[in-house]
Structures are given as structure tokens and as C-alpha cells.
Amino acid sequence: MSCTAHFQYSRSRDHHANKYSCPRLFLNPNLFITRVLNVNRSSVENKAYSTMVCSSDVGVRRRRSDGRHKMVNEMVEASLFSTGKFGRFGGIFVPETLVTCLNKLADEFNLVLRDSHFQAELAVALRDYVGRETPLYFAQRLTNHYKNCNGQGPEIYLKREDLNHGGAHKINNAIAQAMLAKRMGRKRVVAATGAGQHGVATAAACAKLDLDCTIVMGDVDMERQSSNVLLMKLFGAQITSVEGTFKDATSEAIRNWVEDLDRSYYLAGTAVGPHPCPTIVRQFQSVIGKETRKQAMEKWGGKPDVVVACVGSGSNALGIFHEFIGDEDVRLIGVEAAGVGIDSGKHSATMAKGVIGVYHGAMSYLLQDDEGQIIGPHSIGVGLEYPGVSPELCFLNDIGRAEFYSVTDEEALDAYGLVCRLEGICPALEASHALAYVGKLCEGLPNGTKVVVNCSGGGNKDAKTVLNYQLEKQIAAHLHYSH
DSSP, X not given: OOOOOEEEOOOOEETTTTEEOXXXXXXXXXXXXXXXOXXXXXXXXXXXXXXXXXXXXXXXXXXXXXSOEEEEXXXXXHHHHHHOEETTEEOOOSOHHHHHHHHHHHHXXXXXXXXXXXXXXHHHIIIIIIOOSOOEEEOHHHHHHTOOTTSOOOEEXXXXXXXXXTSBTHHHHHHHHHHHHXXXXXXXXXXXXXXXXXXXXXXXXXXXXXXXXXXXXXXXXXXXXXXXXXXXXXXXXXXXEESSSHHXXXXXXXXXXXXXXXXXXXXXXXXXXXXXXXXXXXXXXXXXXXXXXXXXXXXXXXXXXXXXXXXXXXHHHHHHHGGGTTOTTSEEEEEEEEETOTTSSOOOOHHHHOEEEEETTEEEEXXXXXXXXXXXXXXXXXXXXXXXXXXXXXXXXXXXXEEEEEEEHHHHHHHHHHHHXXXXXXXXXXXXXXXXXXXXXXXTSOXXXXXXXXXXXXXXXXXXXXXXXXXXXXXXXHHHHHO
8 A cells, every 4th residue: 555645855964963864754644654665775875873772881883884893882872862763774754743742752761761760660560560580591401402413512591581471571561661651641552463462461561550451453363363362351451453464453553542642652562663662662671681691690600692582573682682782792693484485475584585664653674565565474473473673673683783584484383392392381483483593503503602592472372373283294294104
């Protein structure tokens, strides 16, 4: 779908911030979410990478195209609140009617980061309601499984976000943003969900804080994740079904929010969208990485050597990556969904196959055709089905700070079964993508390398899908043997 819009992209240089000014899109509020800007990568190349934001005391190296490195120490948190940019990615591509609302949200978010009372309340909620901290679990049998013939190999640890209340990492952000919504005087929360984990987390947080809750979900996802739909209803949420999947639910949730800005709060669960949404989600998920650093120090007296996470839109990956961005000796590996094959057209591998465009209010890599229309993503892990990806992850990819690979549906399904059999743990199919890549990764790692995998959610919701796959595989093997 296309829509008429007036697009302005300023190439004028801002010498004070060492950046290009943020592009904006002006159009009907009910249409802006479907607008896609198809930009050829080479046409937007520039050297204005110095607006990536980390915590103010963290310096990171960026890798230029010529392979040289330069310390980027001038990247401080303040720049984010003025631009919302990560290099060329991110920004605020929204109607002017929403800019004021988003600026108020950014201001309030900036305040709560420094509000000791809010932070104390959040710490109690994370401890007593969410159930933090979550274990950093040594997967002994999985470690043994990947040892070579000499009995050597890396040590594999799982960051057990599946043990959070609600069964996933999503509650870290949901409870914090629900508290922020209440602080801002909002009475109603609107959210979109794909796999249902963010929907469950948001519904639970709203029940606790006495907020009305509307969850928008695609009809395809509702059928695949029916158990989570039931939980949302039990928590008192109103479920709105739309035709399609998560991307369609996100569009409808934003429309729903735009119609009631004074009373409603759009609770983003993914690290995408217009500023400040990506940074809010990343900040409230960063507790994962902070705990991981602390627990690693307690367990082996150092940092992880490798951190691995699945990547859909990016919330769980950034949650564990962000703490280690400044530690160049820690490899950060994101694993996307290759679906039925990276060249099949049925995948969600945005980093591998995407081109730069604007979707849902921000610039990032997107799965789109030559006319700038969105290509529907596919993954057996419903939570990975999104055509875009976090602007911050896009930036980390471009500067070479994070690596991105992909695994197929079949590889993820096999990894799910393997971890179930060896560790008695059911990882979500989304997290199973990260676990599947570990098998490939282990072959090239020195003995004793410490590998941490973010087990971002539990896989009870996926058990039927996996069992059906295993049954079909057995039948196919039997037929092959018979012939």
C-alpha cells in the first residue's frame, strides 16, 4: 500500500552535533505507518556516524569501510534526546501532530532515569513481581554435546529470561513502561504483539497497576499462539484482532493510540519505531546485560567471551548486548530467522537481505521490494516475524561492532528439541534460533571460551508446533526408508 506524502530530507550539515539533520515525514496520521522510503544504500552513505548513543561513560570503536578504527567517545546520552539517531538510522518520521507527544514522552523518560523514587519502585517490581535476577545457568550437557573428539570446546551458559513472570524478557520493559504511563496520567495502554509474550507481559503489568489494556494481534498469530491469547484475556485485556501478523497489528495499535493521545499510552515492546521508543525499550531491557556482567564475574571472575541472542526487531538482543558494547573483547552475535531459506523469499533476515527504508516512524534496514513496498516476513518463531529491525542494531552492524547470522526454521526446531532433551529446558522457538547457531559457532572457538546465550523466552507456547514437526520428520524418514 502506498500513500501520498511530503517527504523532507535535509542534507545540511550540523557542525555542532556532527550529524545530518533528522528527516521527517508529514502526512495523514492514519497513513504514516504504511509509508516506506526506498533508499539505495550507496545513496545515503555518509561519514556522520558520530550520533550513535551508548551510556555516557562508554566509548566504542567503529569500523569504517576501509577497516580502520576510531574511538567514538563523543557519543553521549544527551545527543539521543535531541536527535534520536544512531548514525543514519532511527529518527522521527511521523506527522507533526505526534511530535509534541513523543517529545513529552522523551522528557518524562529522561526524568525517570534520574528519579531515585521511580528507580527504587522499579527495582522492587523487578525483584518481587518479575522475579529478577534470573539465573546464568551453566548448560553442562549442551556443553559436552559440542565438545570435539579431544574433549575440548567452549562452555555454554544460558541467561534464563524464560523464568521471568510471564515466561519471557518482555515483562522487564512492560512493567517499567506501565509505571511510566501511570506517572504521566494515562489511563489506558495500547500494545501490539506477535508471539503473544509482549501482550501477556503488558496485560499483566496493566492488571497490577490498574490500567485499561488493549492488545492488538494478527489473526494468524492468534491462531498460532492461542494459549497466550487466553492468558491476556484472563489478565483483563481487551483483544483486538486484525487481518495479518505482527506488522499489521503494530500498524493498527499505532492508529488506535493516535485516536486517543490524551488518554492512551502506546507501550512498545520492540526496539523499533520513532524516537524515543527504541531507546526506552533498550534501556528497560538492559537489566539483562547488567545482571549477566555481574553473574559472570561471580562465576568465573571475568566477562563473557561471546554473547549470542536471536534478532527479530531487537529488544532481547539489545537488552543483553548494550552492557558490553564498550567491551571490544566481547563478541556480540545476533541470529536472524532464515525461514525456509535465506534466498527463498520466506524469511525474516532483515540484516542479511534488507535495504534502508522508513517504516513505523524510523529509518532502518527493511525487507522491501524495488518499489518500496514491504515484503511479508516469515519465521517459525512468530516473535521474529517483523520486516524491520532496531535502528541501534543497524548501526552496530554497519560499524562492525556486532555480527549477524541466520538459521532456518528447521535448524531452530532441531535446536529446541536438543535443548529439551539435554537440559530439560524448553526454549522459545525465537530463542532456539540463537541456540541453533551455537552449534555452528562452537566449531571455531578455543577450549574454555565462555559463551552466553540469551534464552529470551520459554517454549511451552511452541510445544505443539515442535511436536508436529518431529512427527512429520519421523513419517518422512519412514517413507524414505521404505522406498
